Amino acid sequence: MTAKYRLRYFxxxxxxxxxxxxxxxxxxxxYAVDLADLPLSDQTVARVREICxxxxxxxxRHYPPDxxxxDADECDRFNTAARQLLTDLRSELGPEFEIVDEFTPETPVS
Structure with a gap:
């Protein structure tokens, strides 16, 4: 079965x-999906907002291009949470939704 709705995740x-x-x-x-329009639990909606x-x-904030x-630990924690959220969104939304992973992991200053 092909998913009815295709969403990008980033x-x-x-x-x-x-x-x-x-x-x-x-x-x-x-274009920009409002969480209230999706069949998501209140807990998942809250997690999406927290991670955002x-x-x-x-x-x-001083110079956004920089x-x-x-640090590396914070990047790792965020990247893990963002990946887990994608897994949870896919599970909760079910087969009517295909979520394309376009997530770019955060990297620390080198």
Whole structure:
């Protein structure tokens, strides 16, 4: 069975991580997917929001093109949480949804 809705999963500053990737998804959810429009538990919605807020702390607020403040341990913790969230979203949304992994892991300053 082919999934009805295709979504992209990636992080951008001050945005939720799900984006429509086919006509059916755009018709149902527009381009930037609002979590309230998805059949997700309150717990999962809260985790998505928490991880998005956490992601935004990786931004260098003084000069955004420069590396952010996270060390290797923080990057690893975030990357693990983001990967687990993707797994959980796929499981909770079920076979009507295909979530394409476009996540770019955070890396520390070299």
């Amino acid at each position: 992080y951008d500053w001050s945005c939720l991580p799900l984006w429509s990737a086919n006509d059916a998804a755009r018709a149902a959810f527009d 807020i956490w992601h935004d702390t990786a931004l260098n 590396p952010g403040p996270w």
